[in-house]
Amino acid sequence: MSDRSGPPGPSRRGVLGAMAALTAGLTLGAPSARAATGTSYVMGYFTESPNGNGSDYGLHLAVSTDSLQWTPLNQNNPVVTPTGGTGGLRDPFILRKQDGTFVVLATDLKGTDWSLQSQYIHVWDSTDLRTFTNYRRLKLHDMATHSWAPEAFWDAGRGRYGIIYSAVNSSGHDVIMVNYTTDFVTASAAQVFFDPGYDVIDGDLAVGVNGMNYLYFKKDQTLVGARSASLDPGSFTVFSTPVSHGGTEAPILVKSQTSSAWYLWGDTYTPNGVFYAWQSTDLAAGTWTAVDQRLYTQPLNSKHAAIQAITTTEYNNLLAKWGAPAWNRLKSYNYPARYVRHSNYVGRIDEYPFDPYTDSEWKLVPGLADSAGVSFQSVNYPTRCLRHYNYQLQLDVNDGTSTFAQDATFYRTAGLADTSWSSFRSYNNPDRYIRHANYVLRIDPLSTSTDKADATFWVGY
Template sequence: MSESPLLTRRALLGMTAAVPLTLALGTGTAHAADSAYAMVYFTESTNLGDGTDYGLHLAVSPDGLNWTPLNQNNPLATPTAGALGLRDPFLMRKQDGTFVVLATDLKGTDWSYNSQYIHVWDSADLRTLTGYRRLKLHDMSTHSWAPEAFWDAGRGQYAVIYSSVNNSGHNVIMVNYTSDFVTASAPQVFFDPGYDVIDGDMAVGVNGYNYLYYKKNQTLVSARSTSLAPGSFTEFSGGVAHGGTEAPTLVKSLASGTWWLWGDTYTPNGVFYAWQSSNLASGTWTALDQKTYTQPVNSKHCGITTITTTEYNNLLAKWGAPAWNRLKSYNFPARYVRHSNYAARIDEYPVEPYKDSLWTLAPGLADSSGVSFRSVNYPTRYLRHYNYALRLDENDGTSTFAADATFHRTAGLADAGWASFRSYNNPTRYIRHSNYVLRIDPISTATERQDATFRVGY
């Protein structure tokens, strides 16, 4: 399959054109209480090694932009039938308020593997996944990639859309209808513009239109229709891309009229990019500054839906936030703090090996009110300054090492919502990057303040 994500139609389900989008969630009632977001995904590292897992992963976010992986970024469930792995998970709240998860029946990158089935789980609250099964969609000797679903109120059923090759000879978006995600109707062609398309993602009932975003020639483009009928969608807008991009995911902000469009680069350990628009009818998107969003490490082809504050808190309580952090550069937000040959620097995501960019923020070795940065993959080593350069050294137990490896976290020098780190034993100096290498320096200029500012996230 193309490495396409199936995205999240956020809970635009259950709405008709007459229902305001901000209230649409799919229980038949307004989910005005929704205040946070959940993301499902799988993981791939750059070399398909450590950090690659074709199980179901889950992250949460209060703002829909910066994500906390749950369960230490380990899977919550792994398929036990078919290919014994998944790609392209999709998450939706159903009409009764519970959730359903769909995913491609495929493990790894064997695109010659053809499954007529997709994986399905049910969940009352995302804290437990039940009823695992596979749903058969067709009898063709071809695949069923990137399944997603939406509520078709006119039919009183869910539409399951996915990418497959029918007698046209190229990938089209197919559709089956179901009431229970146990059995489904015969497949129909939902959208075939005459060229290869995959990774369909829907927004239903937006000011009288239904929007279908999909991947065309490594670009995210859209079609729209006033109907949900198969064959009714026509190409609508030009595309957005950042290199080869796939897996469009449309998300409506809960705090404003803004829409976000997520896309995933067509590589293992793909990089997520995001665009925003205030009006889907305009067909225009503006790239978001990477300072504003952070994907879960190693995440691929995500699906996103909205959740309540209670659900958000319960998920964190159940699965826990990671015991480690990543530090993103403020003025080079594609880069993260990592160690390489024991030197500290900022490098572009994805970092290989990825654990070089994971840090345990421990109580300061010289002052517990401060912080020391312990390496996740070299846990006896800490970042310390030596001749003002930062490097990863073994803790020798001396007071000098403890002082060199201790820093006081302050409000970010360039942005108070971020963080800066002042040296414990050289208190006029802060951690900053210079030519991508980390050191401690006095800070005076605007550029130096940006160099010394980092986002502590996951």
């Protein structure tokens, strides 16, 4: 959740997006007694978009086999929505408990009315993240204040789970609080977990890393780290160099299980909700280098997410239960913050996010002139497809003519700038490819490396 000293917006654990160019593992708090094995992951989040077209305050899920590219489940609709409190959630967190089952925690707040203070958080139990049971609200704080961005960890020394969250204490500013529980039904009295003397929110823990515990949090508009050899409340001291990309909040620490790399994620605190990532080979050093945005793609409209490692079987079961989207998004190779969309029926690439967000959703259907190719059918204007006209791409109604079918058909090839990406060659102008020029889409012959980069796209969600 956002603190009161900056632009409003609850926050936490942005990911968002993904981790490394290598298959990465995830450490969220302490490892459980039955931690998942394999290379699959689940992300929990809620959604917001700039004008609210894509805002939904239920629990959304996405899955990934590499923690980089994410598949939203249930057509990016919520899989469960709170029925108590404000009737909505922010900042969901997924913990695999010691018995191998899951608990889901979330802020009790629907929308962005920060005056709605709640001492409670939403809680669900789940054996498999396909069904959610025992919905309840758990009271954390005795003061009339918020209980924002809850996260849980196993404290082996206490034999209990700790729930940390952001709240105003008697100090009069935001601190990180902690309550202890064995069942997420009742909890101990609140204690101050971390208070450096100024507003801090959005705590995220990595527990037991070479004998040290690390807590990252939002200070002003940056992400900052503290550390302690114990998990005792009050024992953490600040040590890291702040990082940010504009105004950043919602940190999440991620450890690669295939290398020495650590990743720190942050989320912009505006409703625009863009995830950014940094990396380090030494968590103890407290310094970070930005990760290339080409390496990850966050789920559409996702905000303040959490990631939990799951097994391959759990991954397959979640896909079977909820299904993958019936649409795709296309990301520019050399402008990875921009996605293919239509605007005033013109094809172009624009910086994410934007509304209507559905302008960037496409069904890649069999080519209208050759089923071996593809045509780009608009999701929000399903009678229209992208076609070239005077070499510029525009969104036109399919008039059923052979000319339209040919203009709207393209052959998908290995990416001209990166073979793991995609390029699209025109059906009836086979020497030309879809590319962007001044952010507008057109078909052109290609010769230079810049041309080829302009013509390369990532097809994902």
